[in-house]
Amino acid sequence: MSIIINTIESILGIRTNYSFPERIAKGKELLGRANSSIKILSGTLNSEFYGNEEILKALRESKAKVEIIHGPNVEENIISGLENLSPNGRIKLYKLDTEPLGHFMVIDEKHVRVESDHLATEKEKKAFIKYNSLFLAQRLDEEFMALKANHEAGSSIKLK
Amino acid sequence: MTPDSCIYALTAIIVPIFLAIDTYLAYHTDIIYTRQAIYIETGFGILSLSLIWSSIILAAINMSGGTGKIAVIIITVVAGAAITALLFFYACLLSELAMYRLHKKAQNNRIIKS
Numbered sequence: 001m002s003i004i005i006n007t008i009e010s011i012l013g014i015r016t017n018y019s020f021p022e023r024i025a026k027g028k029e030l031l032g033r034a035n036s037s038i039k040i041l042s043g044t045l046n047s048e049f050y051g052n053e054e055i056l057k058a059l060r061e062s063k064a065k066v067e068i069i070h071g072p073n074v075e076e077n078i079i080s081g082l083e084n085l086s087p088n089g090r091i092k093l094y095k096l097d098t099e100p101l102g103h104f105m106v107i108d109e110k111h112v113r114v115e116s117d118h119l120a121t122e123k124e125k126k127a128f129i130k131y132n133s134l135f136l137a138q139r140l141d142e143e144f145m146a147l148k149a150n151h152e153a154g155s156s157i158k159l160k
Numbered sequence: 161m162t163p164d165s166c167i168y169a170l171t172a173i174i175v176p177i178f179l180a181i182d183t184y185l186a187y188h189t190d191i192i193y194t195r196q197a198i199y200i201e202t203g204f205g206i207l208s209l210s211l212i213w214s215s216i217i218l219a220a221i222n223m224s225g226g227t228g229k230i231a232v233i234i235i236t237v238v239a240g241a242a243i244t245a246l247l248f249f250y251a252c253l254l255s256e257l258a259m260y261r262l263h264k265k266a267q268n269n270r271i272i273k274s
Contacts, residue, residue: 013255013256013258013259101266101267101268102263102264102266102267103266104263112259114259114262114263114266115266116262116265116266117265117266128259128262130255130256130259133256134249134252134253134256135256136256136259136260139260140263
């Protein structure tokens with residue numbers, strides 16, 4: 001029965017945060033699939049997730065280029081923790097002046113993790129992972145690149 | 161009503177119900193990934209695919225007049241695989257649309273801060 005459920009979940013996508021350990025395990029699994037790129041759009045880079053040793057290990061051991069766009073209110077130890085993972089500049093962080101909305105993660109333009117909306121004081125309520133997406137990963141990748149281009153040009157952030 | 165027409169009728173009733181449930185779930189992201197929704201999807205999915213394959217096998221047998229076994233197998237495999245692939249594609253597309261709607265909702269909701 002679990003094989004059938006897993007198959008259905010892989011078709012529908014996977015809800016990751018039934019529990020915290022599952023959220024970390026699924027996040028680690030997703031990051032482990034990266035071959036060329038990991039693109040993350042986040043607000044405060046939640047310390048429970050981005051400070052977790054399993055997640056940091058997955059990012060450290062990945063061969064993929066990592067780009068993270070985050071909001072202005074991120075704990076300094078999270079920033080330095082991520083920057084120190086790769087001294088050769090494989091991991092790049094971009095700080096925005098305002099909080100980005102609609103947080104997501106795109107892996108190799110193929111796999112995606114999308115968060116539901118949540119308050120600043122809340123952890124993410126729900127997040128969903130879709131492997132081998134048909135169009136969503138590419139669409140979110142374009143949004144990420146547009147946001148990054150705006151940031152690099154020094155212009156104000158325009159969310160689609 | 162013959163057994164064949166019973167299978168056809170059941171297929172004609174169950175498959176649209178399955179597609180309707182699938183579509184309904186895609187528009188309600190909050191419930192699509194609950195265990196209950198996945199059980200419903202699994203149950204209706206298996207039932208629908210079983211009925212579709214049964215109908216195709218029966219139709220292929222009836223069309224060949226019970227003689228050409230190879231023709232029956234070819235028609236069954238090709239038509240069955242095509243319809244199964246279409247259903248899987250539809251389910252994948254709906255789930256991604258649901259996630260995209262969730263993302264847009266998060267973008268449009270100005271209370272999000274982290």
